[in-house]
Amino acid sequence: MRNLLIAGLLMVLTTFSVHAQTLTDYSIAYSTGSFTATVGGTTVTSGVGTLNDGYVNGIPIGFDFFYMGQRYTTVSVSTNGWLSLGSNISSAAPLNNLSTGGTRPVIAPLWDDLAVINFADASYLVSGSGANRVFTLQVLNNRWNATAAGPTISYQVKLYEASGKIEFIYRQDANVVSNGSASVGITASGTGSGNFISLFYNGGAPTASATTENTTNAVKPPTGFTYTFTPPVPAAPSSLTFTSIGTTGYTLNWIDNSTIETGYAIYRSTDGSNFTFVNKTAANATSSAQTGLTPGTLYYWRVFAVSEGALSSALQSSAGTVP
Structure with a gap:
């Protein structure tokens, strides 16, 4: 009965809004559903650096993705659970810092000192057609943190073409978190208060802040747990x-x-x-x-x-x- 009750609650999308100086109007939602591993994507065969602190630059999104008013066509990915839109990165940046760090703007599903088992555990896929395409970056079998005994958590980042929506979707893997201290959220190109949205999950309802970064995420979200960031839709000319x-x-x-x-x-x-x-x-x-x-x-x-x-x-x- 408990599983059925939770399954019923999975259909309810809980939403909270954050009003920040530069990330205004993005609404944030969380829900729980399922994690469906992508099939047929392009596998990342190698990267710069190590499995602990490595990165891959210039992954094509496959369409024009607008974020904070700017147009992007590529992402770069760190093995430490964060992405940069547009720019190449030169450091895997294991020390999470949504406020001022990373190659900005940063998309951070789980920014911490992670390690991948193989670069090939990362892949990307463009699905859909017309103006309704979706870019999915999938990184499976992350050690959280790098000293964990084995695969701890997997995640997907989805970018939606027309709506500009961003999703983080998680899957629990077998091993326990080892000294987790992650940041989760998104940033603008600027730094400091109002230029990031930081999320915190501790087993209950998440909280969000655009002024205080939470760097203590250490609880694995349940498989299928999803964060959604949605910008408002403007009136057409x-x-x-x-x-x-x-x-x-x-x-x-x-x-x-x-x-x-x-x-x-x-x-x-x-x-x-x-x-x-x-x-x-x-x-x-x-x-x-x-x-x-x-x-x-x-x-x-x-x-x-x-x-x-x-x-x-x-x-x-x-x-x-x-x-």
Whole structure:
């Protein structure tokens, strides 16, 4: 009966909000479900450094992922339970420090002095299609900490394309935690209070802080335990028009309907199906001049409002240049 009761509670998603100076509007949720190991992903065959303090740079996300208003296409991963968006890392940084440490911004499912059994226990996979793709980084059989007798915990980090959502999912492995003192959370590029969200789990309901980092996580979450970070969805722009049309460029114009956007992401295509990122405007923009186009060519455009991490629905239209 106890297992059935817990299974029933697994369907309830408990949410709490954190209002920080630079991570404002990300909501944080926790739930418990299942851990499903990925199949068919790309295995990390080697890394820089050791299994205790190593890292792998430049893993492709497979799509444009927006985080804190910035666009990222790669992640770099430390064997010590943290990721960096965009930048290569040069140190595995075993000393957890969400406030000021790491190659920022940091995504930290379990930042501590960990060790992997093999680099090949790490893999990544892009699933889904269209604008609904999901990047999953999976690291199995971590020793927590590096002196543990054997595999202690496994985790996945999921990045969602359109929603900008981030998930941490955990699996308990056979061995016990040895002197655990982990930080769990996310950071902005800046440092100090308001530039991180720190989570603490001790067997009950987690707590969160954007001002005080908790570096004492030492309890394995149950298998399937999930943290979810979700940015708000901005209102979509409307009424895409084109002015100053010439042979090699013109101006895109739209109505700004959002009050929370960090800017507008603009994508371009010549076939209406395969779109390439062109630029991101500042917040409150209502136009963008496009240059370097080919004379006599029809271009398709998509304009998205971008919050901290979520994209609005696309505003789409097309216009040709003068021959």
